Structure formats: C-alpha cells, structure tokens
Amino acid sequence: MSGIGLELAGVSAAYRGTTVLHEVDLTVTRGELLVVLGPSGAGKSTLLRVVAGLQPAITGRVRIGDRDVTTLRPGRRNVSMVFQSYALFPHLTVRDNITFGLEVRDTPRAVARDRAAAAAAVVGCAHLLDRRPGQLSGGERQRVALARAMVREPDLFLLDEPLSNLDQELRTETRGELKALHLRLGVTTVHVTHDQTEALVLADRIAVMRAGRLEQVGTPDQIWRTPATLFVARFVGSPPMNVLPADGPLRPAGMPVLPAGARIGFRPEAVRVGQDGTDVTVERVDVVGEDAYAYLRLAGGDRIAVRLPAAGRPAVGTTVRCTVAWADTHVFDEAGHRTVLG
Ligand SMILES: Nc1ncnc2c1ncn2[C@@H]1O[C@H](COP(=O)(O)OP(=O)(O)OP(=O)(O)O)[C@@H](O)[C@H]1O
Numbered sequence: 380m381s382g383i384g385l386e387l388a389g390v391s392a393a394y395r396g397t398t399v400l401h402e403v404d405l406t407v408t409r410g411e412l413l414v415v416l417g418p419s420g421a422g423k424s425t426l427l428r429v430v431a432g433l434q435p436a437i438t439g440r441v442r443i444g445d446r447d448v449t450t451l452r453p454g455r456r457n458v459s460m461v462f463q464s465y466a467l468f469p470h471l472t473v474r475d476n477i478t479f480g481l482e483v484r485d486t487p488r489a490v491a492r493d494r495a496a497a498a499a500a501v502v503g504c505a506h507l508l509d510r511r512p513g514q515l516s517g518g519e520r521q522r523v524a525l526a527r528a529m530v531r532e533p534d535l536f537l538l539d540e541p542l543s544n545l546d547q548e549l550r551t552e553t554r555g556e557l558k559a560l561h562l563r564l565g566v567t568t569v570h571v572t573h574d575q576t577e578a579l580v581l582a583d584r585i586a587v588m589r590a591g592r593l594e595q596v597g598t599p600d601q602i603w604r605t606p607a608t609l610f611v612a613r614f615v616g617s618p619p620m621n622v623l624p625a626d627g628p629l630r631p632a633g634m635p636v637l638p639a640g641a642r643i644g645f646r647p648e649a650v651r652v653g654q655d656g657t658d659v660t661v662e663r664v665d666v667v668g669e670d671a672y673a674y675l676r677l678a679g680g681d682r683i684a685v686r687l688p689a690a691g692r693p694a695v696g697t698t699v700r701c702t703v704a705w706a707d708t709h710v711f712d713e714a715g716h717r718t719v720l721g
Contacts, residue, residue, distance in 0.1 A: 384409040384567030385430065385535055389439035392422075392429050399425050401591045402438060408583075409444070412561050412568045416578040417588035418614070423571040426588070427537045430569065431460050444534050456535075459528035463540040465520045467512040467527075473499070474508040477527045491530075498526040502560065518549040525557075529564065536568040542577065554580060575615045579603070587611045609715035612644050618672060618684035620644045625710070628678045629657045633705040635720065640713035647672065647686040649707035652693060656702035659683075661693045675701065 385407040392400040399422050407413045415423045428434040430441055432453035440449045448456045467476050477495040478486075486494075499505040504522040512520055521541060528536060541557070542550045558581050561568055572578055578585045579599045586596045587610075595607040606612035606620075613619040623629055625641040634643070652673070659675035662682065671692035673685045685701065693699045710718040 382409050383407075383442065384411060384444065385569065386442040387426075387430070387439065388442075390426075390429060390436045390441060391438040392425050392434055393437055398437075399591050400429065403591075403593055405586060405593060405596065407567055407569060409567055410565045411583045412558075412570060412581060413584050413586060414578040414582035415569060415571045415586045415588055416573065416575060416615075418573055420590075421588040422591040423573075423588055424539055425591075427460065427539050427569065427571055430535070431458050431537055432456050457531075457533050458535045458537055459531050459533040460537040460539065461524045461528045461541045463543050465512075465524040465544075467520060467523060469512050471511070472508065473504065473510055473512070473515070473523050476512065476523055477508075477530050480527065480531050494530050495526070498530040499523075501529065501563070502526045503556070517544050517546075518553055521545065521553060525560070533566065536566050536570075538568065538570040540572055541570070542572070543574075550577075557581065575617070579615070587614065589614075605717065606644075606709065607717050609642070609644070609711050612709060612711070616646055618647050618686075620646050620709070621650075621683040622711070623677075623681050623683070627681060629681075629683070629701070629703065631703045631705040631708045634708065637710060637720075638712065638718070641718065642711045642713075642715075644709040644711060645703045645707050647684040649703055650675075650683065650685040650687075650701050651703070652685060652687060652691075652699050652701045654700060656700045658698055659701055661695050661697050661699060664692050664695055666692065675699070 387403050387405045389402045391398055391402050417423050429436050432451060436449060440447060443456060474495050477498060478491040481491040499508055502522040502525045504519060504526060507519055542553055545553055554577060582599055584596060584598055585602050587594045589610050595611045602615055622642050622644045625637040625643045659677055661673055662676050663674040665672045666689045669689055671687055671689040673693060675683050675685060712718045
C-alpha cells in the first residue's frame with residue numbers, strides 16, 4: 380500500500396459550462412488531516428463533491444489510496460461525507476440513523492447494531508441511541524452524523540463545514556474532540572471550512588483555496604509564517620496582515636532597496652508603538668479583554684492595525700510613533716507573490 384490517502388491530478392469541475400475548479404493538483408498523505416480553507420464560493424464544496432463522486436471531474440484523475448476512483452459511483456468509493464446540515468433522517472432513531480448505510484449494504488442487523496453502539500461510544504453519543512434527531516441539540520446531531528460516517532469504516536472522511544451550525548462554545552469544544560477523534564482513528568480526512576482558526580487548530584496541512592485554485596498548501600506554521608501570496612497573507616490572521624507600498628512612509632529599520640511595485644506586509648502584533656519611528660494618528664481603539672486593537676493612520680492616508688496590550692493602548696485622536704522590524708516584514712511583488720530576497 381502506498382502512503383497516499385487521496386490524490387487529485389489536474390482535476391477540473393464545472394456547473395453548466397462554467398468552470399469552478401481549475402486543474403487542481405493535491406496529494407493528501409494516508410492518515411493526514413487536510414483542511415481546505417477559503418472564502419465563500421472558492422470551490423471547497425465542489426472539490427469534496429468531486430472526490431465523493433457526487434459531481435464529475437471534467438478533466439483529471441482522482442485516486443483514493445491505491446485505487447483510481449475517477450469513474451466510480453459514489454457508493455463504490457468507500458468514502459464517508461459529513462455535511463453542515465448533518466442530513467439525518469428525522470423519523471429514524473439515532474441508532475437507525477447510524478446503521479442506515481450499513482443495512483443498505485447488507486450487514487447483518489446484529490452486527491450493524493454493535494458497530495453503531497461502538498461508533499456512538501467513540502463520539503460520545505451512546506446515551507442518545509433511542510432518541511430521534513428532533514430531540515437532540517445541534518452538537519449532539521453533529522456527533523450522530525460523525526458516528527454514522529465512522530461506522531462505515533471508510534478509507535476517507537470528507538467533512539463539509541461540520542461545525543458551522545454550532546454556537547461558539549460548542550464549536551471550540553467539538554473542534555477539539557474532532558482532532559482527538561482523528562488522532563485515534565487515523566483515517567485520512569479532508570475538512571472544509573472558511574474559518575481560519577478552525578483550520579490552524581485542526582490541520583496537519585492547510586490548502587488555501589481561491590476562485591477554484593489552490594493558492595498554497597502547507598502546514599499551519601508555513602501558512603502563517605511564509606504565506607505564498609498576498610491573498611493567503613491577508614486571509615489568515617485577524618485583523619489581517621497590514622500591507623503597504625514598500626516605498627511608502629513606514630520603512631522597517633534595515634529594509635534594503637526593493638524592486639519597483641513591491642509591497643511589504645507585517646502582522647498587527649509586529650508593530651511597536653512608542654517614542655520612535657513614523658508619526659501616526661490613532662483613529663480607533665477596540666479593547667478585547669487584555670488585548671487592544673488600534674487602527675493608525677499614516678501620513679499618506681494608509682491605515683494599519685496594531686495589536687498591543689490593553690494596558691499600553693494609545694488614546695484615540697493622539698499622534699504616536701511606530702516601528703516595524705525588518706525581520707517581521709514579508710515582501711510581495713507587484714503580482715502579489717512572496718518575494719525571497721538575497
Ligand atoms: N449547483 C450549482 N449550480 C451552479 N453553480 C454552482 C452550484 N454550486 C456551486 N456553484 C458555484 O460554484 C462555485 C464554487 O462553489 P462551492 O459551493 O464549491 O464554493 P465553497 O467554497 O464551498 O463556498 P461556501 O463556503 O459558500 O460553501 C461558486 O461560484 C458557486 O456559485
């Protein structure tokens with residue numbers, strides 16, 4: 380057996396003649412949890428649907444493990460998909476929801492019940508087996524959907540925004556459980572989200588998607604520290620990375636001469652506010668507990684966001700000074716690609 384969990388090679392997809400996935404290449408290692416991250420409409424769900432066989436690839440090949448599944452029906456791909464909506468049958472009990480797929484596949488009833496109980500225990504919904512979906516909270520429904528996906532012992536899990544219907548607290552908690560579950564089961568997983576925190580916390584690697592193409596695939600650390608494009612740099616991070624013309628008023632100390640049209644980027648936490656550096660006007664300050672987010676206007680009109688301790692925040696309307704270290708600065712060329720100097 381190869382170390383490949385999933386491989387897409389030159390995969391495109393279209394709706395009524397409009398191409399929404401453009402020759403995507405992606406390899407997911409066996410046992411890896413890959414998060415596909417991108418804004419609404421980027422093509423994340425379409426990518427999952429092509430892998431699941433719910434939508435045809437108009438070009439390219441899809442492999443799951445050692446099998447080329449490009450032309451296989453969804454039922455023959457041994458893939459389990461969990462949707463945002465959970466897609467549970469309201470008239471069936473939790474147990475019957477979990478075993479539904481197994482019974483369709485002719486697993487003996489007693490075996491199916493045992494496997495449902497085991498899967499329910501793993502995701503913490505064993506006490507809910509006799510209830511119906513209408514009697515469950517959102518978080519409980521989500522667990523049932525996961526148990527139903529697990530019970531089929533798939534080669535690949537496809538999770539499409541599985542946490543997005545949960546409130547903030549439950550979302551954070553369930554995110555942690557999902558990660559623990561992945562570590563325990565070790566099934567290759569592709570998890571789609573538009574939530575950068577979810578991606579950074581869960582992923583072994585993140586594939587950042589934009590307009591039907593992959594912008595960058597890398598570990599959370601690589602995506603954060605060496606974003607390949609301006610899009611990735613600004614999509615991951617909150618507030619987003621500041622981006623200014625390299626020849627603008629804020630020059631990081633020690634910055635070399637950069638090519639014409641270059642832009643510099645630095646995160647809000649990289650800015651030092653104090654007695655030195657460039658004059659800026661404090662336009663707005665938001666305090667969130669121990670942190671403050673200050674929005675500063677530069678002489679040329681550009682605005683930057685700064686994160687600093689709430690206790691040391693400047694007053695709105697005052698003029699302060701700020702600096703950025705060259706070591707904390709990212710450089711992008713005119714086309715928005717990361718530039719490596721030297
Ligand atoms: N059934 C459909 N018919 C026509 N166009 C579609 C259909 N489904 C999606 N699209 C289009 O395909 C593109 C990709 O959509 P997709 O749902 O894959 O994006 P997404 O990244 O999953 O977005 P979201 O986060 O909003 O779910 C979008 O431009 C969308 O409008």
